[in-house]
Amino acid sequence: MSVLDRFRLDGKVAVLTGASSGLGVGFARGLAEAGADLALGARRTDRLAATAALVEKEGRRAVCVGTDVADPAACQRLVDEAMTTFGRVDILVNNAGLGWAAPATRETPEQFRSVIDVNLNGCYWMAQAAGRVMQPGSSIVNISSVLGLKSGGLPQAAYSASKAGLIGLTRDLAQQWTARRGIRVNALAPGFFRTEMTDLYQPGYVEERESRILAGRFGEVEELTAALVFLASDAGSYVTGQTLVVDGGITVI
Numbered sequence: 001m002s003v004l005d006r007f008r009l010d011g012k013v014a015v016l017t018g019a020s021s022g023l024g025v026g027f028a029r030g031l032a033e034a035g036a037d038l039a040l041g042a043r044r045t046d047r048l049a050a051t052a053a054l055v056e057k058e059g060r061r062a063v064c065v066g067t068d069v070a071d072p073a074a075c076q077r078l079v080d081e082a083m084t085t086f087g088r089v090d091i092l093v094n095n096a097g098l099g100w101a102a103p104a105t106r107e108t109p110e111q112f113r114s115v116i117d118v119n120l121n122g123c124y125w126m127a128q129a130a131g132r133v134m135q136p137g138s139s140i141v142n143i144s145s146v147l148g149l150k151s152g153g154l155p156q157a158a159y160s161a162s163k164a165g166l167i168g169l170t171r172d173l174a175q176q177w178t179a180r181r182g183i184r185v186n187a188l189a190p191g192f193f194r195t196e197m198t199d200l201y202q203p204g205y206v207e208e209r210e211s212r213i214l215a216g217r218f219g220e221v222e223e224l225t226a227a228l229v230f231l232a233s234d235a236g237s238y239v240t241g242q243t244l245v246v247d248g249g250i251t252v253i
């Protein structure tokens with residue numbers, strides 16, 4: 001098999017959460033371009049249909065499932081639907097996420113819990129459901145963040161804790177499943193990519209962050225998708241339990 005062939009996902013099935021906007025849309029297109037069929041999950045089903053159209057344009061099949069990842073039963077339904085439609089799950093991309101800045105003295109328990117429920121707990125419910133049906137050779141990729149490694153200079157306790165927790169979850173699932181089940185589990189820690197999430201930042205913050213990035217700019221979703229396909233495919237067959245930082249060098253300084 002050639003080196004480039006190792007990146008192909010022909011005949012594989014990927015379950016992708018957070019497929020209704022931002023990075024998830026780019027991930028869906030990239031995974032389909034590499035050859036995978038996709039089960040797409042998010043709450044906004046109208047927007048999932050638009051993502052499915054992009055997958056179909058690449059000649060692959062897509063099924064859309066309205067999914068709130070904070071609900072374990074909904075996570076199970078997404079995986080069940082993938083199994084019913086395609087008969088297998090080879091890749092899980094835990095991409096659904098949310099977050100905002102809230103000073104620790106004012107953040108309510110409900111606000112804090114709602115971020116942890118989606119960004120950390122939701123990834124675990126999805127991994128449990130997928131892990132039960134995945135065969136040896138499968139791959140899970142959790143979308144963490146550089147804010148799980150380093151402060152972004154804003155009050156983001158819930159978001160940072162959830163993304164740091166996800167790195168721990170990645171390590172533990174890898175040690176549970178890689179040797180025993182042949183399932184690799186890795187995380188991506190993206191730096192800054194323009195999406196609806198970064199649109200929430202106060203004026204000035206984005207420019208200030210950009211000035212700290214060694215590459216001198218925000219990332220393009222295709223640059224992150226390339227790293228995702230590496231971890232999801234046989235190209236990454238000897239990589240497990242790791243967190244791959246894709247940030248233009250912002251964590252270096």
Ligand SMILES: NC(=O)c1ccc[n+]([C@@H]2O[C@H](COP(=O)([O-])OP(=O)(O)OC[C@H]3O[C@@H](n4cnc5c(N)ncnc54)[C@H](OP(=O)(O)O)[C@@H]3O)[C@@H](O)[C@H]2O)c1
Binds near residue numbers: 020022043095
């Ligand atoms: N953009 C960046 O610079 C950056 C950097 C580091 C990490 N990340 C991470 O990348 C991932 C994608 O973020 P993004 O930047 O693409 O933001 P985005 O455009 O806001 O997308 C977030 C996605 O998560 C989904 N989502 C949110 N809550 C959900 C829930 N309860 N159940 C199911 N889906 C849910 C949203 O879909 P619905 O609203 O339709 O449910 C949407 O598809 C997140 O995990 C984020 O933390 C982003």
